[in-house]
Amino acid sequence: SYVIGKLIQEYRKVRPEVKIFLENYDHRTMVARLKQGFCDVILTRPESIDSGVTLTYDKLLEGRFYAVCSKSYGYIGNSPVTLKDLSKERLIFLDNSWCLPKQNSLQNALSRELASLDYAVANNMADYTQMISAGLGIGICADFVVDPSDDQLELFPLEKEVTDEIGLVTLKDRKSPAADFIAWVKERGLPATHPVAK
The missing domain is CATH 3.40.190.10 (Periplasmic binding protein-like II)
Structure with missing residues (x-):
C-alpha cells in the first residue's frame, strides 16, 4: 500500500484524463468485482485468481x-x-x-x-x-x-x-486503461523494498 499513492500521482502526470478510484476488499471479493466489471485492475497473488481462462496476471514483484x-x-x-x-x-x-x-x-x-x-x-x-x-x-x-x-x-x-510474489490482474480481452497502466508500471518499476536487519 505504501507505493500506491506515489504510483497514482506519477501516472496522473502522464495520463491526467484517466479517472482513478481505489477499493479495498479481501482477495476473493476483489477477483469477483473484477470479473463483474466493477474495477479494471487488482493487485494480488497468482493463486488468488482462477486458472487464467478469464484473467491475465502480470508479475510485478518478488x-x-x-x-x-x-x-x-x-x-x-x-x-x-x-x-x-x-x-x-x-x-x-x-x-x-x-x-x-x-x-x-x-x-x-x-x-x-x-x-x-x-x-x-x-x-x-x-x-x-x-x-x-x-x-x-x-x-x-x-x-x-x-x-x-x-x-x-x-x-x-x-x-x-x-x-512470494505479487502482480496486477485484469480481465482478458477487455479494453480498459488498465493495460496502459500496467505497461507504465512495468516500464517505470517499483520502489525498493524495506532494508533487512543485519
Missing part, C-alpha cells in the same frame, strides 16, 4: 518472508529467526480472508507446530500494520508489504526461506 517488528518491541532472538525464537514471542497474524495464500499457510503452520503460541489476529491490513508498528508483536510477512520509509521497523530473515 519478495521474501521476514519476521517484522517495531524497534520498540525489542526482539532479542536469533537472526535468522527459528521456530524456537517465535515460540517465545507474541505474534500478529492477518485474518485469512485478507492475507495472501502463502502468508496464510505460514500462519497455519506456526499455530500447528507451536502448541502454546501467543498471537493476536488482525482482521484487515491497516490494523495488521498498525499493530506491528505499535510494538504489539511480530508479524510474518513479505518484505514488499513493509513501507521502506518506516525506519522504526526491523525485518529479520526466517531460518527457512519462503518467497
Whole structure:
C-alpha cells in the first residue's frame, strides 16, 4: 500500500484524463468485482485468481518472508529467526480472508507446530500494520508489504526461506486503461523494498 499513492500521482502526470478510484476488499471479493466489471485492475497473488481462462496476471514483484517488528518491541532472538525464537514471542497474524495464500499457510503452520503460541489476529491490513508498528508483536510477512520509509521497523530473515510474489490482474480481452497502466508500471518499476536487519 505504501507505493500506491506515489504510483497514482506519477501516472496522473502522464495520463491526467484517466479517472482513478481505489477499493479495498479481501482477495476473493476483489477477483469477483473484477470479473463483474466493477474495477479494471487488482493487485494480488497468482493463486488468488482462477486458472487464467478469464484473467491475465502480470508479475510485478518478488519478495521474501521476514519476521517484522517495531524497534520498540525489542526482539532479542536469533537472526535468522527459528521456530524456537517465535515460540517465545507474541505474534500478529492477518485474518485469512485478507492475507495472501502463502502468508496464510505460514500462519497455519506456526499455530500447528507451536502448541502454546501467543498471537493476536488482525482482521484487515491497516490494523495488521498498525499493530506491528505499535510494538504489539511480530508479524510474518513479505518484505514488499513493509513501507521502506518506516525506519522504526526491523525485518529479520526466517531460518527457512519462503518467497512470494505479487502482480496486477485484469480481465482478458477487455479494453480498459488498465493495460496502459500496467505497461507504465512495468516500464517505470517499483520502489525498493524495506532494508533487512543485519
